[in-house]
Each structure stands twice: as C-alpha cells, then as structure tokens.
Amino acid sequence: MPVEIPKDKWSGSVRQVTLGATAQQGGTRSRTLTLGGENAMPFLHYEGSFPNPPALAIEIRDRRPDEWSPLLYQAWGEAINDPAEWAKAAEAAGADMIFLVLSQTTADGQPNTPANAKAVVRKVLQATGLPLAVIGPGQADLDNELIVPVAEEAKGERLLLGTCEDKNYRTIVAAALANDHLVQSKTPMDVNLSKQLVILIHDMGMPLERIVMDPTTGALGYGIEYGYSVMERLRLAALQGDGMTQQPMMVTPGEETWKVKESKVGEGVPAAWGDWQKRALEWEAITGATLIQSGANLLVVRHPKTLQRLRGMVGALQPA
Amino acid sequence: MALTGLEIYKLLPQTNCKDCGYPTCLAFAMKLAAKQAELKACPHVSPEAKIKLEAASAPPIRLVEIAGEDGKLAVGNETVLFRHEKTFYHRPGLFVRVMDSAGDAAVKAAVAEADAFQVDYVGITLALDGFAVEAASGNPAAFAAAVKTVRAASKKPLILIAPTPELAKAGLEAAAGTRPLLYAADGSNWQAMAEAAKAAGAPLAVKGSSLDELAELTAKLQGAGIEDLVLDPGAAGHRDSLQQFTTLRRLALKKNFRPLGFPLITFPGAVAEADQTLLAAQHIAKYAGFIVLEQFEPATLYPLLVLRQNIYTDPQKPIQVQPALYEINGPDGNAPLLVTTNFSITYFSVANEVEGSGWPAWLVVADAEGMSVLTAWAAGKFDAERIAKSVKAFGVEGKVGHKRLIIPGQVAVLSGELEEELPGWQIMVGPREAVDIAAYLKAMWKN
Numbered sequence: 001m002p003v004e005i006p007k008d009k010w011s012g013s014v015r016q017v018t019l020g021a022t023a024q025q026g027g028t029r030s031r032t033l034t035l036g037g038e039n040a041m042p043f044l045h046y047e048g049s050f051p052n053p054p055a056l057a058i059e060i061r062d063r064r065p066d067e068w069s070p071l072l073y074q075a076w077g078e079a080i081n082d083p084a085e086w087a088k089a090a091e092a093a094g095a096d097m098i099f100l101v102l103s104q105t106t107a108d109g110q111p112n113t114p115a116n117a118k119a120v121v122r123k124v125l126q127a128t129g130l131p132l133a134v135i136g137p138g139q140a141d142l143d144n145e146l147i148v149p150v151a152e153e154a155k156g157e158r159l160l161l162g163t164c165e166d167k168n169y170r171t172i173v174a175a176a177l178a179n180d181h182l183v184q185s186k187t188p189m190d191v192n193l194s195k196q197l198v199i200l201i202h203d204m205g206m207p208l209e210r211i212v213m214d215p216t217t218g219a220l221g222y223g224i225e226y227g228y229s230v231m232e233r234l235r236l237a238a239l240q241g242d243g244m245t246q247q248p249m250m251v252t253p254g255e256e257t258w259k260v261k262e263s264k265v266g267e268g269v270p271a272a273w274g275d276w277q278k279r280a281l282e283w284e285a286i287t288g289a290t291l292i293q294s295g296a297n298l299l300v301v302r303h304p305k306t307l308q309r310l311r312g313m314v315g316a317l318q319p320a
Numbered sequence: 321m322a323l324t325g326l327e328i329y330k331l332l333p334q335t336n337c338k339d340c341g342y343p344t345c346l347a348f349a350m351k352l353a354a355k356q357a358e359l360k361a362c363p364h365v366s367p368e369a370k371i372k373l374e375a376a377s378a379p380p381i382r383l384v385e386i387a388g389e390d391g392k393l394a395v396g397n398e399t400v401l402f403r404h405e406k407t408f409y410h411r412p413g414l415f416v417r418v419m420d421s422a423g424d425a426a427v428k429a430a431v432a433e434a435d436a437f438q439v440d441y442v443g444i445t446l447a448l449d450g451f452a453v454e455a456a457s458g459n460p461a462a463f464a465a466a467v468k469t470v471r472a473a474s475k476k477p478l479i480l481i482a483p484t485p486e487l488a489k490a491g492l493e494a495a496a497g498t499r500p501l502l503y504a505a506d507g508s509n510w511q512a513m514a515e516a517a518k519a520a521g522a523p524l525a526v527k528g529s530s531l532d533e534l535a536e537l538t539a540k541l542q543g544a545g546i547e548d549l550v551l552d553p554g555a556a557g558h559r560d561s562l563q564q565f566t567t568l569r570r571l572a573l574k575k576n577f578r579p580l581g582f583p584l585i586t587f588p589g590a591v592a593e594a595d596q597t598l599l600a601a602q603h604i605a606k607y608a609g610f611i612v613l614e615q616f617e618p619a620t621l622y623p624l625l626v627l628r629q630n631i632y633t634d635p636q637k638p639i640q641v642q643p644a645l646y647e648i649n650g651p652d653g654n655a656p657l658l659v660t661t662n663f664s665i666t667y668f669s670v671a672n673e674v675e676g677s678g679w680p681a682w683l684v685v686a687d688a689e690g691m692s693v694l695t696a697w698a699a700g701k702f703d704a705e706r707i708a709k710s711v712k713a714f715g716v717e718g719k720v721g722h723k724r725l726i727i728p729g730q731v732a733v734l735s736g737e738l739e740e741e742l743p744g745w746q747i748m749v750g751p752r753e754a755v756d757i758a759a760y761l762k763a764m765w766k767n
Contacts, residue, residue, distance in 0.1 A: 001535040001579060006570045043562055067756075188698050220623055221441065222665055223692060225630040228605075229404040236402070259753045261673070262623070268676050272439045274619030282597055282623045289598040290627060293562075293605045313598045316558035 007047045010239035013039035014297070015208055015246045016052070019097065019160055019182060020131025026156040026180065030129025033096050035212065035297040036248035041235065042295050043317045053314050054292055056307050057097035057133065057300045058090035059254050062120040063107050068302075069264045071280050075303050083120050084127035093304035094311060097131045097160075100124055102146050104137040112137065114149040121150050125157065133160035133300075135184065140168035151175035160184055160212060166197050173204050184250065186214040189226045191233045195244045202244070212298065213247040219256040219263075220287040227251065231294035249295055253287040254302035285309045292317075323376045325353035331369040332362065339363055352377075380572040381581050383410070384523050384548045384609070386450075387499040390475035393449050395609035396583035401569055407634040412604060413449035414624060415479055415612045417587075419456040420466030427469045434616035435474035439625070442639065442668040446625040450474075452503070452612045453491065454481035460490035467494035479503055479525075479585075479612065485512035492520040501525055501610065503585065504552055510537055514544040523548035525585050530554075531567070535579040549582045550610065556591045558602055565607040583609025590614065597624065604628050638690035639664040645714035646671065651680035653721030654767045658750065658757075659707055660728060661688035661696050669754040677758035679765075682720055686710040693728045704734050708741035726750040726760075 014036035021027025033055055040048025064081045073080055079089040087098045102117050121134055134150050136143025147161055148171060161176050162184030169185070176183045185201055187193035194215050201211055215234060217227030237245040257263050263283045266276035273279055284306045288299050292313065301307050329349035340361040342348040351357035352373075359365065359373055383397035393413045400406045416434050418427055431451060438447040453470050455463035463482065470478065471494070478500040482488040488502055504525040505513035517524040524546050528534035531553060538549055555564040565584055571577040586608045588599035596613065597620050603611050604627050613621070633639060643662045648671060660670045662685045674681045686707050688696035696702035711717075711725065723745045727734060729752035738747045751760045 001532055001539060003531040003535050003571065003577070003580065004575075005531075005567050006574055041566075043559060044566060045559070046563060188694055190698075193698075218692075221626040221630065222669070224627075225403070225633050225635070226695075228631070229402070229635055232402050233404055259755060261669075261755050264755055270439060272437060272618055273622055274617065276619075278617070278619035279622065282620055285595075285598060286601045286623050286627055289601045290605055290631075293602060309595055309598060312595055313558055313602075316594065317562070318559065320559075 005046065008040065008044075010039055010048065010241075012239045012241035012243075012246060013037065014235075014238055014248055017182065017209055017212055017248050019133075019158055021156055021158040021180070025158070027158060028125060028129075029131055029157065031131070032158070033131045035250075036246075039239065041239070042293060045319045050319075052297070053318060054296055055096040055298045056094070056310055056314070057099040057298060058093060058095040058304070058307060059099045059101060059252070059300050059302050060086040060090060060124075062100065062102050062112070062117065065103070069258050069280065070266075071263075071277060072258060072302055075305070084123040087124045087128040087130075090304070091128045091130055093307055095130060095307060097133065097298070098124060098128055099133045099135065099300045101135045102137050104139065104142065112142065112146060114146055117146040117150050118153040121154055125154060131160075132157065133162065133184070135162040136172075138163060140165075143168065144171040147172050148175045151179040151181055154181070155179040158182060162186060162214075164197070164201060166193065166200070169197065169201055170204065173201050173206055176210070177204070177206055182210040182212060184214050185211050185247070186216060189216050189218075189223075189230050191230055191237070191245075194230070194234055195237075195242070198244045198247055208243075208247065211247050212250050213245075214250050214252070217251045217253065217256055217287070217291055219253070219260045220283055220290070221262065222256070222260055224287060224290060228290060228294045231291065231296065235295040248297035250298035250300065251291045251296045252300045253284060253291055254300055254306070257284040257287050258302050281305055281309075289313055323353065323373070325350040328352050328373065331365075331373055333364045333366070335364065337364065379581075380576055381569070381583065382548065384501075384550055384583050385499070386413075386477045386479075386501045386523060388450060388475050388477040389471065389498055391450075391477060393477050398569070398607075399573065401566075401573060403631060404635050407636065408632045410609070411628050411632045412608045413477070413610045414600075414621065414628070415450050415452045415610060416448060416616045417452045417454055417481070417589075417612050417614055418466070418470060419454050420459075420463045421456040424465065424469050427466055428473050430616060431470050431473040435476060437616070437618060437621065439622050441626055441629060442664045443641075444629065446622070446629065448476065448616070448621065450476035450478055452479035452481055455483065455487040455491060458483075458487070460486050463487050464490040464494040467491050471495070471498075477501075479610065480522075485509055485516050488513060488516040489519075492516060492522060495522075496520070499523070501550060501585075503550075505537065505541065507533060507537060510540060511544065514541050514546050518545055523550060525550040525552055527552045527554060531564070531580065535577075538579045538582065550585050551580065551582050552585050557594055558599060561586065561599070562602060562606055565603070569607050585610040585612070587612045587614075596620075600624055601627055605631050640690035641667045641685060643685050643687035643710065645716060645719070646683040646685060648674045648683055649678065649680040651682050653719070655680040655682055655720070656726060656761055656765045657682040657684065657716065657720050657722070657724065658726040659684040659686060659710070661686055661691060661693055661702050663688065663690050663692045663696070666692045670757065673754045673757040677761060679758070679761050681761075682716070684710050684714060684716065684725075693730045697731050697734075702731065704737035704741045707734070707738060711742060724748055728752070
C-alpha cells in the first residue's frame with residue numbers, strides 16, 4: 001500500500017547570524033560560527049534545508065566560580081582557575097564557541113571592574129581562536145559597566161554580548177553597534193516578549209543579522225516544558241513568515257541544570273535517584289537533547305562530556 | 321476525522337422521534353459532535369450510517385491498552401503534533417528488557433529491583449511501567465518459565481518479545497490472566513501471530529521495513545480481526561526515527577490515514593552507536609508509545625520519567641499547590657518564615673530544601689496562579705501586594721512570634737515595597753536558588 005508522505009510548506013526561514021570575525025573581517029578569530037538558516041521544523045530534512053547544525057558552546061567564567069558542583073571542578077581540573085586555560089580546555093573539548101560569563105565579584109570579594117573584565121577578555125581572545133560571547137553578571141548596572149569597555153576592547157571581533165533584557169538593553173546594544181558586535185536578546189519564556197525585545201533592539205538600528213534570541217529555558221524537572229513549547233511556537237511563527245521571530249535561538253541548559261539538586265549534589269538525596277555522577281550528566285544532556293528537538297541553534301553547556309554527547313546526537317540528526 | 325454536527329445529522333434518520341431523549345435529530349447530532357451523547361441512544365440509525373459514524377468517531381491514533389496483574393497502561397489517542405496546541409494525553413510506557421536466556425535467578429533479581437523502583441517528583445510517584453521479556457533462548461519452555469519468573473517478581477504490564485508463533489504462544493499462555501503486548505508480527509509470520517494474539521486477546525505489534533509495507537500488514541491484520549495494533553516502523557537512529565515518527569503522526573492527524581493510526585514502539589538502546597538516553601529522550605518528546613530500555617539504571621530512568629512527566633503536562637493547567645501557610649519540620653514561633661509561589665515545582669523545590677536542611681520553618685505559599693517566582697513576578701502575580709495579602713490572610717501573625725520574612729532572591733527588588741505593605745516587618749532577601757536555602761539559613765538566621 002503506497003503511503004503518501006505529508007509535507008509542510010513554509011514561507012519563512014530562520015535568519016542566518018554569524019559570530020566572530022577573522023583577520024580578513026577585521027577580527028582575530030581563526031574561524032566564524034554561523035547559526036540558523038533552516039526553513040522547516042527541526043531536522044525534517046525531507047521538507048527543508050538546514051545549512052547550519054546546532055552549535056555547542058562551553059560556559060567559562062572570568063575566575064574560578066564559587067559554589068559550582070564538585071563534578072564540574074573535577075571535569076575541568078586546574079584549568080578552571082584561569083579563564084585562558086579554561087578556554088583552551090573548552091576548545092580542546094570540541095566547543096564551537098566560548099561563552100564567557102563575568103562574575104559579580106573578583107576572587108577577593110570586591111566588585112568586578114572594567115579593567116579586570118577587559119584584561120580577561122583580552123586573555124581569552126589570545127588563548128583561543130573560537131568565536132566568543134561575553135555576558136555580564138546579570139545585574140543591570142554592573143552589566144553595563146563591564147560590557148561597554150569589553151565591547152570597545154574587542155572592537156571588530158563580532159562578540160556576542162549580553163545580557164540584553166527588556167529592562168536593560170540600550171547601553172549594551174549601543175556598545176555592540178558602535179564596536180561591530182552582536183547581542184543576546186533574553187526574555188523570560190514568552191513568545192510575545194521574545195518578539196518584542198527583538199523589535200526594540202532592531203529599532204535602535206541593530207541589524208537583525210546581529211541578534212540571537214534567548215527565550216530562556218528551565219532545567220529538566222524545573223519548567224523545561226515551558227521553554228520547550230515557547231521555542232516550538234517561536235519556530236513555527238518564524239517559518240510562517242513572522243520576521244521578528246526569525247532569529248536563531250540560544251539556550252543555556254548548562255547554567256539551568258547545574259543549579260538543580262539532581263545535578264549539583266550527591267548527598268542527602270533519595271537513593272532511588274541513582275548514581276550521582278551519572279545522574280548529573282544525564283540531567284544536563286537530556287535537557288540539552290530536548291531543547292535540540294525544540295529548535296535550539298546554540299546550546300551552552302558546562303560539562304565537556306555533555307558537549308561530546310550532544311555533538312554525537314547532532315551528528316546523528318544530519319542528512320545521510 | 322471528527323464529523324461536524326451537520327455531517328452527523330445527515331446520517332441520522334431525521335424523524336425527530338425523540339427516542340434518544342433529545343427533541344430533534346439535529347439537537348442529538350450536535351450533542352454527538354460535542355461527544356456529550358452516544359450513538360447507541362438512537363435505536364433507529366441504519367447499519368450503514370452506524371458504520372460511518374463509528375469510523376468517524378474513532379480516534380485517529382488508536383488507544384491501545386495493556387495490563388498486568390496489577391496496573392494498566394494505555395497509549396495512543398493523541399490529537400496534536402505540538403503540545404502547546406492542546407496537550408499530549410497518554411504518556412509513553414517505559415519498559416526494561418529482560419532476556420529469558422539470562423537464567424532464572426538473574427531474571428528474578430533484575431526484575432525485583434526494577435519493580436521496586438519509585439521516586440517522588442513534585443508529589444507524583446514515578447515508576448517503571450513494566451518489562452519486555454524476550455525469548456532469546458528460542459526455547460518455548462524456557463520462555464514460558466521466564467515469563468512466569470517475571471510475573472512472580474512483578475505485577476506490572478508485560479511486552480512479550482517472541483520471534484516465532486510457537487514462542488509467542490508459550491509466552492502468552494504463561495502470561496494468562498494479563499493483557500501483554502505481543503511483539504511482533506512481520507510479513508512472514510503475520511497470520512500465525514495474529515491467531516496467537518487473537519486467542520489470548522492481546523494487542524499485537526507489527527514490524528515493517530517501510531511505511532508502505534507496514535500499512536499493508538496492518539490492513540491484513542485488521543482483516544484477520546486484530547484491532548489493537550502497535551507499530552515498529554524499524555527506523556533506527558535519531559534522524560530516521562524523528563522523520564518517520566513525525567510522518568506517522570501527521571498521517572494520522574492530518575490525513576486521517578487509518579492503516580497507520582496506531583501507537584509506536586521503540587528500542588533506543590538497540591541502535592548501534594546511539595546514546596540510549598538521548599534517543600529515548602527524543603522518543604519521549606517526539607511521538608513514541610512504548611519505549612523499551614536495555615537495562616534498569618535509576619540514574620537514567622529517573623530523568624527520563626521526569627522528562628515524560630514534563631512533556632505530558634497539560635500546558636493549559638500548570639500543576640499547582642494550595643496557597644496556604646505550610647509547616648515544615650514542626651516549627652515554633654521563632655522558626656524562620658519564607659515565602660514562595662504556588663507553582664508546584666517551585667513549592668516542592670523550596671519545601672524539600674527546607675525539609676532537608678533540618679530547620680523547622682514556616683512557608684507562606686502565595687497564590688501566584690501557578691507560576692514560578694520569576695515568571696509570576698514578570699506577570700505581576702507575585703508582587704508586594706500579593707505577598708502581603710497572603711501573610712495577612714493565612715494568619716501568620718498568630719503563629720509566628722517574629723516579624724522577619726525571607727523572600728526569594730529572584731525578587732530582591734520587592735523588599736522596599738514589601739516593607740511598606742507590611743509595616744513593622746523586616747524583609748530579608750533569601751538565595752536565588754532553593755538549593756542554597758540551607759546555607760543561607762545557617763549564615764543569616766539568628767533567633
């Protein structure tokens with residue numbers, strides 16, 4: 001009995017966004033990273049094309065992070081004490097991009113400073129040829145204070161700068177515009193808010209080819225289904241031709257999963273949760289794998305093993 | 321595809337005899353369309369119309385139920401491709417494969433351990449759904465013995481993996497009194513497999529190497545009187561199974577293509593070079609009905625069960641807990657007082673951490689319409705006014721001897737407003753994440 005395969009036809013596609021600049025393009029990166037470009041729902045190769053498979057980034061910090069899971073200190077060893085070494089280790093682990101998050105304070109507990117942020121970014125740029133994201137600590141004033149000088153310091157590198165949120169985006173967008181960078185547009189799990197912030201950032205003159213949407217996700221067990229469905233809805237809207245939802249989507253499963261109890265700690269939890277190390281890695285990998293299904297173009301993870309597993313999955317989703 | 325009221329009306333006798341209890345045939349048709357009445361209420365409907373109406377009212381993906389001595393599992397009858405369009409209804413079953421060739425003692429031990437597994441997730445008990453017993457020995461007596469051993473250790477539903485009709489019969493006899501899924505019929509053995517399944521009243525899985533072949537087989541099996549079918553389209557890895565399962569769901573929902581309107585079974589750990597966990601995760605999100613894992617591993621099963629729970633949560637109804645003042649670890653008047661929202665994941669994260677910390681504490685759960693802290697705050701459902709209202713409404717002042725309230729770190733900005741809403745109170749900004757509560761209380765709470 002011949003079965004006719006139903007195919008969806010879409011009028012829209014995801015915009016292509018390229019991060020990083022080589023020497024020829026005015027930067028110092030050894031390669032660039034392009035996200036997006038697909039014109040069908042994830043990996044349905046029979047009804048569309050997918051020029052750029054989902055990319056995988058490793059999150060590093062400007063100094064040894066406080067209170068991360070012991071499993072992460074173990075995984076990165078000495079490298080975690082130095083952002084340049086850490087970036088090199090992440091590159092060796094197979095990352096497509098380095099996702100550098102600046103800390104609120106320096107190691108001695110003092111507020112982070114522009115001079116420190118600039119120095120760290122310079123070091124990391126020298127240590128790796130990968131495209132780089134530089135993200136503030138997540139406090140509006142401090143974000144602006146640190147990201148503006150970083151944007152100037154790395155002019156022309158086409159960094160991904162963040163975090164742009166609805167209550168604080170103008171300063172970072174202006175710095176990115178002036179210094180040839182891109183921005184992360186982050187909104188809390190809502191289709192309309194995602195779209196609205198892209199519009200606001202675009203209204204400041206930022207080309208859409210330089211905006212990556214971060215619709216925010218929850219970890220597995222902690223609200224992943226909200227982020228998952230928001231992403232599916234955004235992607236369907238993009239394919240239907242809604243221009244302001246056509247940005248590539250980035251998500252941070254590493255940050256989300258390593259703060260939940262199932263990953264973070266090995267003691268004082270039910271025995272039925274099983275082996276801690278295995279469970280923690282499953283938690284991050286399953287969260288990432290699920291978000292790959294909902295259309296993530298860039299995933300930021302923390303554990304090198306997760307990167308390796310998601311890489312395998314992305315490979316297995318490519319056309320024969 | 322569901323018929324409209326008018327389409328149903330055209331198939332009814334149109335005599336307005338009222339025997340169905342409704343004033344007119346049209347009124348009855350409307351009730352049928354809304355699924356608020358049943359066709360059997362009409363004694364006069366013609367046999368031809370009855371067949372058409374029954375076919376049209378059947379779900380596009382058949383609901384297939386299996387049962388153990390204790391416990392049932394029904395999968396299928398899904399109505400959407402994306403969960404936000406409505407919801408996913410019937411969670412896929414997670415099974416662990418057991419080989420009859422492993423030996424009686426090994427089978428017994430493996431099954432008993434996996435059967436006992438259960439975890440609590442936001443007040444819901446998660447557990448394995450059953451076992452897939454495989455006749456790897458090729459010996460009917462050994463297979464029957466293994467099925468009996470499994471049944472002695474677990475009352476959960478079974479899948480019987482039997483490559484030949486003889487093995488199938490032996491397994492089904494040993495499973496008498498339950499309703500297992502028989503796996504699987506194919507192009508070469510379908511007649512004998514259908515007989516065995518029919519005799520035992522068991523649903524039957526069917527294997528094909530292409531959708532064309534599968535559709536032919538299901539038509540033959542239905543002709544042989546088997547209605548409860550499950551499909552194994554044979555797609556192996558991530559890419560092919562995603563494409564094929566998507567195609568199958570679309571065929572059922574968009575084309576109402578009956579020959580392939582059945583739940584799907586997958587074996588993610590049997591795929592060469594695949595990461596079983598990640599392929600199983602994909603199959604949970606994208607359309608499997610039965611997922612057979614190769615081994616029992618709590619550290620993998622727990623997150624997969626949670627994923628299944630998350631994906632199959634109704635997006636229209638966030639799971640909530642009752643807004644109230646909760647007591648944890650038997651608090652007295654001096655115990656710390658915390659506030660959070662009534663989104664169940666938020667509540668359980670906070671309550672579990674406080675409980676685990678050993679601190680007696682009071683927890684105000686404010687009505688934030690089932691949203692998490694940050695989402696509720698952004699939506700204006702967890703603001704100073706609402707928090708203050710909860711503190712007053714739940715009689716906190718009568719039970720707690722102090723006036724210090726710990727708010728989530730995510731909403732630190734509310735502390736000023738809250739001090740205005742609750743005059744005389746000291747507002748303390750707690751940690752951003754629940755996991756840090758114990759450390760916070762130790763450092764910050766002084767009696």
